[in-house]
Amino acid sequence: MASSRPTTTLTDSEGRRSGAFSVALGISLTRIVGLVRQRVLAHYFGLGMEADAWSAAFRIPNVLQNLFGDQALSASFIPVYASLISRGDRREADRVAGAVFATLALVVAVLVLVGVLATPLLIGAIAPGFSGAKRELTTRLVRILFPSTGLLVLSAWCLGVLNTHRRFLVSYTAPIAWNAAMIAALIAFGGGVDLPRLAVIVAWAAVVGSALQFLVQVPGVLSVAPHLRFALDAASAPVRTVARNFGPVFVSRGVVQISAYIDQLLASLLGTGAVAALTNAQLLSTLPVSLFGMAVSAAELPAMSAVVGLEREASAERHGALRARLEAGLRHIALFVVPSAMAFVALGDVVTAAIFETGRFTRTDTVYIWGILAGSSIGLLASTLSRLYVSTYYALGDARTPLNCALVRVVLTTGLGYLFALPLPRLLGLAPTWGAAGLTTSAGIAGLVEMMLLRTRMNARIGRTSLAFGYTLRLWVAALIAAAAAWGVKLAAAWPGPIVTGAVVIGAYGLVYFGTTFALRVPEASAVWRRFGGRTARRP
Secondary structure, eight states: OOOOOOOOGGGOHHHHHHHHHHHHHHHHHHHHHHHHHHHHHHHHHTTSHHHHHHHHHHHTTHHHHHHHSHHHHHHHHHHHHHHHHHTTOHHHHHHHHHHHHHHHHHHHHHHHHHHHHTHHHHHHHHOTTOOHHHHHHHHHHHHHHHHHHHHHHHHHHHHHHHHHTTOHHHHHHTHHHHHHHHHHHHHHHTTTSOHHHHHHHHHHHHHHHHHHHHHTTHHHHHHHOTTOOOOOOSSOHHHHHHHHHHHHHHHHHHHHHHHHHHHHHHHHTSOTTHHHHHHHHHHHHHHHIIIIIIHHHHHHHHHHHHHHTTTTOOOHHHHHHHHHHHHHHHHHHHHHHHHHHHHHHHSHHHHHHHHHOSTTOOHHHHHHHHHHHHHHGGGHHHHHHHHHHHHHHHHTTOOHHHHHHHHHHHHHHHHHHHHHHTHHHHHHTOOGGGHHHHHHHHHHHHHHHHHHHHHHHHHHHHOOOOOOHHHHHHHHHHHHHHHHHHHHHHHHSOOSSHHHHHHHHHHHHHHHHHHHHHHTTOHHHHHHHHHHTTOOOOOO
């Protein structure tokens, strides 16, 4: 009997570009607002004690969000949900989505309560270098922020539902409300209260913002999933599949969180400002990962899941379709991440100053973060490509391979992180705080090894996938030429202020890079020129 599975536009190349563009646009808008938030925080807190306390507190409950939300929930839930929809079983799909929400809400509520009660123990374990007023402030902030994290996890469930229905823009712009709430609190109270009190006010604003982020997605979810029923359902086979897939992904994300935990633990031992500086540098270094790696991966996961199907049948045709999608995604990611890595090394001071250099954040702080940022560029491309490889494994129903590769990454991050953060600065005669640059360098090396493992095992499964050497070489040549041109622009005049300098220098860098890639006949660059030139070709 012929398959009754309906045809879908999820595998169409135009749909791929549209989906990735919508995700990138949503993430771009959110990240811009997030950078504004971080700039206002830097204006009031600089790299002082309050900045360290806020950075540590902001990260600790985010472990819960990262474990249960975003990639972990999407990797276990979206493949099952998308497969049911692709088969036309919308009512069953909505029933599964409701059961997943009910289970998630119950588990997260318990963990938030435990987290609030156990906060002092968490501070001692994650930031042992904090003491006195810094430790007390961090403890208070974490207790406030834990409920916010629970709401953000539920928001990630909304994202999974909306992404499956290709409503990318709503889900990826929702965090704007969260960031806007904190920005409003900083502006309203920043000039009238002392810094510890301001940090507490902003934490409460984050709770309000997280509720807004969840609520703005609810109407969209109800419109695409009208048959939702929020009830626990352990008997459903699809729900059990989600739970079974969630276990390895949860552990995998937990392994990744161990790396973040180790980085923060070591940074807390490096002196005042190291935790905040590492947080700010990571915010910049993860920007291209989020914009390009997440954009392509998020758009591809539902499509790949629909291609593979709920039954995970193995066939040359299916593997060929996956391989084609994967390789196209790798090329699109590299087009944007290669110049990002070059910019962090060559123009990191310009980028950092444009975002953070204001108020209590000084030029010395800018140079410090530039060094940390340069270390992260080592593994930037590999870490971003890994996002797409991991999504491909999840679409194939395999969460164990990414977990095993993540374990290798954690071992490397731990060993190299310790060596690069503590003994190496002493051997080089550097201040202890420069160990933060060693942390990002070690993470980059570990990320490179992880990507190679993911690629090798994927190639053995579906056939050879990679970025062609000639293609990658053209991108790096174009980035190097653009960096040289941007340095010339930077030295040509005394530009009025870091924001103007950043706009002019980075603008010149981008124009020269894309102009050079176009001249070198990089196909993806030509597509970018056509899109922004309004001449995007349409298929008949």
